[in-house]
Amino acid sequence: PLEHAEDIDKQNLSIRAYEQLVLDVPDEFKKSFEVTLSYARSHHFVIEKFGRFPELNEILDRQSSTEELEFIASGKYSFL
Template sequence: ALDAEIARRFGELREAVVASGAAGWRDDADSLLAAIVLIDQFGRNLHRGSGEAFAADPLALQLAREGVAKGYDGQLPPARAKFLYMPFMHAEDAGAQAECVRLFEALGDADSLDFARQHRAVIEEFGRFPSRNAALGRESTPAEQAYLSRPDAGW
């Protein structure tokens, strides 16, 4: 129901923001954050179970890096700043994961920091998120299969 509501209300807008590279959405903290939520969060709702859910992650990460570089995260309340940081957490990249942990340490949100550390540990172990393998058509290694069989695996 939530995915359908997001699709109805924001699907076309999200696709337009992605297609434009978020042109016109980068000039202030609120606009940039809105673009990140549309791209990073709503993309996962709109394309659940499909590799398309992750297709715009590079753009979301670019926007998040830009927002941090411009100090936009410091202009947002912590509850909103953490959404600016989510593309770092979603990145299959060790450097982005390290930055994510650093950002959440500075934010002081213990729950989000724990979640960031969990994501970093998966990337450190596998170099990718095995929970995405099926959606992305990737074959899981035996170690990834063992990980995925755990009840607490993936997100």
């Protein structure tokens, strides 16, 4: 849930939690948690850049900036 928060403090907590999990889990689970950490970092990047998830703007009836629209169009960080 933390990685889906539009709050940078919660995003930071998400990264720290996943980093700790990668260190703590048995070796056979590390790869799965490393992948999850990668997704969390992608979510963090978007919140750090925009303060929100631009892909949710239309769903939440929010106005998108030109930069957000370009970002969405790039398809690089599509979470939906």
